Amino acid sequence: MKARTLPLSPLAVTWLGLAAATAVLAQTSGELAKALDARWLTKLPRELRLPLKDEISAFMKWLVEEANFGLFTFTDLTRGIAWLLAQPYELAKGLLVGGFVQGLGDEAVQLLPPLSWAAVIFVVAALGHYAKSLRLAVFVGLCFLYLALFGQWQSAMVTLASILIAVPLGVAGGLLLGIAGYRWPWFDRLLTPVLDLMQTVPVFAYLVPILFLFGFGPVSALVATLVYAMPPMVRITTLALRGVPSEVREFGVMVGCTSRQMTWRIMVPSAMPGLMVGVNQVIMLSLNMVIIASMIGAGGLGYDVLTSLRRLDIGGGLEAGVAIVVLAIALDRLSQAFVKRPPPEHGEGPLSFVMRHPYALTALGVILVTGLLGLVWPFLQSYPAAAQFTTGPFWENLVRSINVNFFDQLEAVKTFMLLNLLIPVKRFLLGVPWPWFILLVTLAGWQLGRWKLALLCLLLSAFILVNGLWEDAMVTLYLCGVSVLIAAAIGIPVGVLAAQNARAGRVIGGVIDTLQTLPSFVYLIPVVMLFRVGDFSAMIAVVLYALAPAVRYTAHGIRSIDPQLIEAGTVSGCTRWQLLWRIKLPLALPEIMLGVNQTIMLALSMLVITALVGTRDLGQEVYVALTKADTGRGIVAGVSVAFIAIIADRLIAAGAARARARLGLVAQGAH
């Protein structure tokens, strides 16, 4: 009888017991290992480690130096691809930045100047008007004008040129792969794990092999950008095609479409709204990556930030950083407007060519006129340096005065957090013996997804262990875990507030949208300036970057609760608090879990970037490998990060699916 009165289920008791045991073990593992004379408990002996990274490096070397297809070598092939990619890139860059020249060095003759700043601003404003409204046109026009006014034009146009090439390639590639995945289920099964890896392996990890294969320069950056930006387009394409009503597909069959007509005349146009969401994703991810890829020679705004940070030029770094933000927001608003652009209204009837293309023709006219006038009045061609402003000194002074006046406060916060949160958690995680930790993870897998998930957890964590990255992985876990906890602790209440209060919701939505459009790189700039390098700076940058999904999913989860359930609660006399705690939060739980899952994914991807500010985790391992051009080391560490992400993702997804099934929100899934 006593068992029934227990407030906790046996399962919860078991896990509480395990947690207690873990805590004890974490404290005593050192002595325990000594007492048992089993140092392997805390550190895997060297003999047991796999030489995987050396093998990968050796393979890479063979690939670059010896691999041969008979007629040409592997390097020839990759260099050929690089040459092919370079052509459109050079065209775009010539159009936006350099103009077209013939000859080399001093003998170079400019055949055509680049588009003038006035023409570019007009074109983006016209795009804004075409996509949505005059307001948007003015907004994006002002954003680009900012770039000219504050002397960021050249760098911004280099960045824009990369994006102009990366986006169509990424969209086209993603579309084709997505269509293939839709048409052949076996291809989809093959593609899904590859996409999982592409999206979770940190970008730095594949920069090295790309450098080897394609050489240092903008083309390598383009390839890296494509690898990074394409996966979401593939997934969204497959999803959007699956979302086309079956009747529409059947209609296509019934009128006797060939499979090509079916794809291009019926399925793709019907899935267009969904596909446009993918295009927006590709644009934003490309921008994010182009900034990071400045490390391997993309140039542009990212390069400016990077060099300024290295020189500790606070003003210059912030200026370029703000320019990235401005460019990101302008591109996001523009592509969002295209996503939401209402479908056409019926028109009058056939129109003349001029009447059908008013925007394109006007833009073309403005380009020609400004180009010609630019020959007479040079200030129209390139924005005069005399009329540029610089905000560098302002930022410099601001940061300096903050650091001077608030140094003690900032330092106190930092020390407090380090002593009371960061260091204890780190000690704890490093103290847990690896066999115990792997056992726990495997048990969790068994609990949530039976033997399949348990096996996955076991194998992936064993991979990290045998590659000798256990300690780095634990540091990663600790930084990621603490950041996610803080992000969730801030994000979930903010999400609740956004869902409860319409006005707060609008403001929070705007802020979150903007935060999400910013390239990850940008977050580092102010954090480093205020808190210098170290774990605490990394944590703040990660929290800022990973906050958005926690807020967004929570708000969405609460908003999408069946209103009848809330009415039922109100009628039963619930207070507002009771409504929130007893009805809304439990029902929104699966959605909130998915938000936390996304937060973890973003935190892991940001964590690798924070390696730049001196963390000591897997990210640092990857970054060091990049600077040493050590392919194997980078890939193994990168894959380890991906495996942590995959374990977390699968566990949480399984948990969310179970919670949803328990609440009867959907039919029980495959697990």
Next chain:
Amino acid sequence: MQQRPVKLACRDVWKLFGEGADRFLADRRAARGMVPGLAEIQAAGLVGAVRAANIEVGEGEIFVIMGLSGSGKSTLVRCLSRLIQPTAGEILFEGRDLLRASEREMVRIRRHKMGMVFQHFALLPHLTVLQNVAFPLEVQGIARAPREARAREVIELVGLKGREAYYPRELSGGQQQRVGIARSLAVEPEIWFLDEPFSALDPLIRREMQDEFLRLQSVLRKTIVFITHDFDEAIRLADRIAIMKDGAVIQVDTPERLVLAPADAYVAEFTKHIPRAKVLTVRAIMRAGPPAGEMAGEVSAADRIEAVADRVEAADRPFAVTDAGGEVIGSIDRCAVIDTLIGREPRR
């Protein structure tokens, strides 16, 4: 009733969903020479969407397949058009088995001989009404001028003239389905499948569309397979009705015969609440044999009771009933009509 030549028939068609359905059905039928029952199919983890269906659709006939949701009617019509590959059976279209036709032949047959209207319209959102209607012709590679001319013709036929440049989302549900109908007629199909075409519409619009449909059919005389879950709609439109339940066709008959001689309790349950005057003909309730005494007038044996009720009821004397040749074959009086109208068992 005159016999029509058979346009489309299905013989012993099966569709089982689930893993290993082909082998399951082949094994059962080969080994024991018997038909697996519903329980047996479910026990094997399969879904018996269509079981041993046999129907024959005559040329120029409106053949309605009626069943509640999950009865397999949508699956059957998709088997008939080979949108779904049946697990077993034959689909005979103009005497040849569609299931043996190659992919290319099927494309040709669908392009030129079949048309289909869908429950949720299945219009392409990025095309105008004109482009939507011309789409089936465009797929065939017909040049712009002739295909648009033909599209304008059918658009006018369904009463949407003037809306050619509109996009589907600018139209009401009824108008959208008119576009769907026009589109399916653009290729002048020989067989016309309509899959619950009016189910997504409001009741008033539905009725209007049914009238429109009957008007079109009186002009076009297509061979029609019409799917519905609405028995009222079925008896209103059908020459013959096939009633489906749990994947099997229970009864195929004229509306009148369904009312007079339901095959089982399930069919009887449907027909019980149907106003009989709308279904029964004079022939069904007349007193057969040469009438005695003076007659008030003549009515045709093929007329629905509903159509003659006012006249017969108003007269004191019975009416003579004539057949198609004009010969008097019986009589009908006021009492018989009133019995039918109020649903009372006739006192004979």
